[in-house]
Amino acid sequence: MISIPHKAKQFLVFTIKVLIVSGAFYFIYQQLANNKQLDWEKFQALVLEKQSFGNIAIIIFLTFLNRFLEILKWQNLVTVIRKISVGEASKQVLGALTAALFTPNGIGEYAGKALYFEKSQTKKIIFLNLICNGIQMVLTILIGIFGLLFFNAKFRIITTQTVGILFIGFFSLILFLFFTKKIAIKGYSIEKLLHKINEIPKKVHQKNIMLAIGRYLVFSHQYYFLFLIFEVDVPYFLLMSAITSVYFLASSLPTFQFLDFAVKGSVAVYFFGLLGINEWIVVFISTLMWFLNTVLPVLVGSYFVLNFKPKWQP
Numbered sequence: 001m002i003s004i005p006h007k008a009k010q011f012l013v014f015t016i017k018v019l020i021v022s023g024a025f026y027f028i029y030q031q032l033a034n035n036k037q038l039d040w041e042k043f044q045a046l047v048l049e050k051q052s053f054g055n056i057a058i059i060i061f062l063t064f065l066n067r068f069l070e071i072l073k074w075q076n077l078v079t080v081i082r083k084i085s086v087g088e089a090s091k092q093v094l095g096a097l098t099a100a101l102f103t104p105n106g107i108g109e110y111a112g113k114a115l116y117f118e119k120s121q122t123k124k125i126i127f128l129n130l131i132c133n134g135i136q137m138v139l140t141i142l143i144g145i146f147g148l149l150f151f152n153a154k155f156r157i158i159t160t161q162t163v164g165i166l167f168i169g170f171f172s173l174i175l176f177l178f179f180t181k182k183i184a185i186k187g188y189s190i191e192k193l194l195h196k197i198n199e200i201p202k203k204v205h206q207k208n209i210m211l212a213i214g215r216y217l218v219f220s221h222q223y224y225f226l227f228l229i230f231e232v233d234v235p236y237f238l239l240m241s242a243i244t245s246v247y248f249l250a251s252s253l254p255t256f257q258f259l260d261f262a263v264k265g266s267v268a269v270y271f272f273g274l275l276g277i278n279e280w281i282v283v284f285i286s287t288l289m290w291f292l293n294t295v296l297p298v299l300v301g302s303y304f305v306l307n308f309k310p311k312w313q314p
Helices: 006-033 039-050 053-078 085-098 108-114 121-155 160-179 189-197 202-229 238-249 257-274 278-305
Strands: none
Touching: 053 085, 053 121, 053 202, 053 278, 085 108, 085 278, 108 121, 121 202, 121 238, 202 238, 202 278, 238 257, 257 278
């Protein structure tokens, strides 16, 4: 095996860090500068018109709370391996988010978090991150389905027959997974996965679920509050059903983190358009949500990436 000199390793790590941060900033710039749907002069005029200390304070607080709850989720799950501080969890979550910005469906996040731990713990960290993201996805699907059904009852996007077919398909899939749970592919099976999930203490799972519910309520109501600022007058439950439907459908589509606002925005334009909401307001709010909940954390995460010292060198 060829041995790489220590100086060369340091330079390689530094180069990777710079590339990650440079790539993140490049993609952010490209999406903000080249988005033809955004009229920045109109947006600036509206923001200046609607700005107030109270509105800004609430938006910033919800932005902080959204990411902070994610940090607490990760800190809670990592106790299975070892206890870490909120500060350490923040470095890992925000640094991994930066690394995941231009990877498909944020898979870079898994590798990013694993680098903060010993190489022997990589599989366990990837599994814990799967649990961390998985509960958020399950909530998005479950709440989104109810939101979509409520919205569909008002606007008949899909027929009752189609809804019935979807439910039959869903329950058929559950039955199929139940009866095939013991079938192993390359040593992995659903039964083995469930066994590994059950190895995690119940208290950790319970806290993870509560934090995930809290986070979902935060970012969905941040969306709702922004519509209120832009003077959108739609009944609460109807607007929330549209928001939960958008998150459900957008999360089902494979995408890159840096394209997240474009995917959500395109889905949102259709749903909120049915509510009579102006298209450019929907685009602005979707972009603003992406900026607040992805771009700002990435800016902080970039600092952690540049100051990152891996537990194991490449």
